[in-house]
Amino acid sequence: MKSILECRPLLEAEINKVAEVAGYLWQKGWAERNGGNITVNITEYADDGMRKMSAMTEPKPIGTVLPYLKGCYFFCKGTQKRMRDLARSPMENGSIIRICDDCANYVIIADEPVMPTSELPSHLSVHNEMLGRGKLYRASLHTHPIELVAMTHNRKFLEKDVASNLLWSMIPETKAFCPRGLGMIPYTLPGSVGLAEATIRELEDYDVVMWEKHGVFAVDVDIMAAFDQVDVLNKSAQIYIASRNMGFEPEGMSAEQMREMSEVFNLPK
Numbered sequence: 001m002k003s004i005l006e007c008r009p010l011l012e013a014e015i016n017k018v019a020e021v022a023g024y025l026w027q028k029g030w031a032e033r034n035g036g037n038i039t040v041n042i043t044e045y046a047d048d049g050m051r052k053m054s055a056m057t058e059p060k061p062i063g064t065v066l067p068y069l070k071g072c073y074f075f076c077k078g079t080q081k082r083m084r085d086l087a088r089s090p091m092e093n094g095s096i097i098r099i100c101d102d103c104a105n106y107v108i109i110a111d112e113p114v115m116p117t118s119e120l121p122s123h124l125s126v127h128n129e130m131l132g133r134g135k136l137y138r139a140s141l142h143t144h145p146i147e148l149v150a151m152t153h154n155r156k157f158l159e160k161d162v163a164s165n166l167l168w169s170m171i172p173e174t175k176a177f178c179p180r181g182l183g184m185i186p187y188t189l190p191g192s193v194g195l196a197e198a199t200i201r202e203l204e205d206y207d208v209v210m211w212e213k214h215g216v217f218a219v220d221v222d223i224m225a226a227f228d229q230v231d232v233l234n235k236s237a238q239i240y241i242a243s244r245n246m247g248f249e250p251e252g253m254s255a256e257q258m259r260e261m262s263e264v265f266n267l268p269k
């Protein structure tokens with residue numbers, strides 16, 4: 001069967017990035033079984049041929065109405081699919097969907113009728129919000145980074161910006177490459193409307209938000225950039241834990257060092 005990626009090098013490059021990131025998530029131990037999700041808005045690569053492709057499925061309800069997504073295209077990890085399989089064969093473990101003109105249904109157009117993640121309503125709601133806010137963010141990532149999740153088992157890190165400030169102070173790169181820090185959402189049932197709504201609210205102030213005792217949700221211009229933000233945050237968590245394992249509380253960069261860096265690199269204060 002002909003793949004939608006044939007003769008579409010830009011779209012293929014985008015899907016290859018998804019596969020590369022899926023491999024990293026597995027290698028890092030952040031994606032046990034079918035853990036985690038990836039959705040990418042690929043509308044900018046939709047040419048006439050793609051727009052004319054017929055639907056492989058009946059329209060399926062999203063479960064909500066998302067006006068900014070009219071006619072948009074997304075690559076979505078498939079429901080129950082594993083990141084480690086997505087890394088090898090992205091088009092067998094994910095599919096490309098088109099949002100119908102009613103903004104309430106979607107159809108699968110390629111390559112196979114792989115049903116998208118059960119988290120589709122929350123991921124699409126986030127994409128709808130990003131477009132509504134005029135952001136250039138095209139990718140959303142949910143994953144289970146071990147050390148960051150471990151930190152949320154301690155009450156003190158659940159208070160606003162406590163974890164964020166600690167993580168920034170472990171190594172200068174973290175604030176440079178995750179300048180808006182880590183938002184914190186109290187434990188909420190996975191897949192619930194409440195969790196989706198809290199995530200959308202928290203993404204007003206942060207690009208990466210933590211779901212207590214579960215995982216992170218990150219948004220960025222592409223999937224590699226979303227992964228990088230989570231990666232630098234988790235690296236900081238590992239440095240914190242390594243220091244504690246050596247028997248001391250890490251000093252952290254001083255307020256003056258943080259201020260100097262924010263100034264020189266023009267980061268938010």
Ligand code: 2HA
Pocket residue numbers: 034035036037117118119142190191
């Ligand atoms: O879909 O990780 O929390 C897999 C998940 C949901």
Ligand code: ZN
Pocket residue numbers: 035036142143144190214215
């Ligand atoms: Zn999860």
